[in-house]
Amino acid sequence: MIISSFPKFRRALLAWSAAHGRDLPWRRTRDPYAILVSEIMLQQTQVATVLSYYREWLRRFPDVRTLAAASASDVLHAWQGLGYYARARNLHAAAKIIVEQHRGTFPTSAEEIRKLPGVGRYTANAVATFAFDHSLPIVEANTARLLARLLNLQLRIDSTAGQQHLWSLATGLLPRHNAGTHNSALMDLGALICTPGQPNCPACPVREFCTAVHPAKLPLKKPRTELKQLTEHHSYIRRNGSILLEQSTDRWRGMWIFPRLANPPAAAPLHQSHFPFTHHRVALRIFKTKAPRGMAANQKWTKVEEVEQIAMPSPHRRALRELLAASAAGSCRNTSSYVNFNTR
DNA sequence: AAGCCGGGGGT
DNA sequence: ACCCCAGGCTT
Incomplete structure (x- = not known):
């Protein structure tokens, strides 16, 4: 020019x-x-x-x-x-x-x-x-x-x-x-x-x-770094009409997610999905676990009717909607297990 | 200078 | 599966 x-x-x-x-x-x-x-x-x-x-x-x-x-x-x-x-x-x-x-x-x-x-x-x-x-x-x-x-x-x-x-x-x-x-x-x-x-x-x-x-x-750009695989485990804990959620302190800071699970059980997950996260591909696995005795300071019980009012990141939001829908359908059919492999 | 941070749309 | 997107902050 x-x-x-x-x-x-x-x-x-x-x-x-x-x-x-x-x-x-x-x-x-x-x-x-x-x-x-x-x-x-x-x-x-x-x-x-x-x-x-x-x-x-x-x-x-x-x-x-x-x-x-x-x-x-x-x-x-x-x-x-x-x-x-x-x-x-x-x-x-x-x-x-x-x-x-x-x-x-x-x-x-x-x-x-x-x-x-x-x-x-x-x-x-x-x-x-x-x-x-x-x-x-x-x-x-x-x-x-x-x-x-x-x-x-x-x-x-x-x-x-x-x-x-x-x-x-x-x-x-x-x-x-x-x-x-x-x-x-x-x-x-x-x-x-x-x-x-x-x-x-x-x-x-x-x-x-x-x-x-x-x-x-054009334009020239730096080549992208390669994707790394990750697996993350979380708990699905229901009591009466509520679900236990946890407020994240690192990624998604301040938003509500399923409680992190350090040691996943041997049983099959209730839910599995994948989502991209910067240069990662994360496998999200959610297991049905028992309610803990005490509750961590960053956790709280949330009524099912109120979950739409709180901030959740998209992968956990999608998983929650799916689990609630499966749970509702399951209770109508009177079944107890609703394994969902959404593997994409 | 490089790494990190989300999620969806388009191809 | 990729690539892209009205970037900025931290290390």
Whole structure:
């Protein structure tokens, strides 16, 4: 890309986005709180997944004061199923900081926004550019791919040097005014035309500026680390109409899971399933065991009617729904065993 | 610089 | 089975 061609690039990009850009709910507001919510949710999470969570979140926590006043368990419950739960804890903490240290007024500079927990360079600039129209660059998955192809970048985009090239170009392309629209257009182009698999180059409004020789082979990335197998054992303990659950202290911190079982019994598990977890493939096995004499401090009996009200990670949530359904069906048929091998 | 953190969608 | 995703934090 030649610097003198940047104005032409911007005009072509803008004309395209006016006709083909996406209409997304967080673009229909300038409320920095709502935009921050969307940006945190969208970290490593696809737009289609976020949509329903975003609407429900703003219904439950319509403003920063409501979120700051909410309980940690309510916040985690609203995030349930989205993954990367530290994001929810950070967003909650950020709301408290804004209320307690900024008197409820959202900070307007990217520097101040970036001091909030869970907010890095991308998210700070995104909120500043979309909420306040500040002329700041953004580089995330869509724009990184697009810019790497424009540059025919032969560096890995997840390397320090590669990142420097991307942020540098993103900065150079910025207009003085209406940067929010410009940045949205870059993302849309990456998401709709300059796609990961086979980019739709014939439909690209800026193809004349692109130097990629083999665009489908870009961007370069570090090869993924290999998957490791894990097996995790848990207990299914029912008493009257309740189930014993345990609040996790490490992975899924603060969420409720089946109690961990150090020594699995020889009997067949009631439930088995598999789920991916970062670079692991976990076999989840749940055994029927007897109620313990005492209860650990992080455990509690939860009524079956109330399990939907507490935050559980997706694999345990799915297992619980399956076990309850099997249990209900089993009691109707008056059987006592409901072994379920859901091995996928 | 590398590892860690979830879960679902698309192919 | 893979790869991908509006990243950030910790080591």
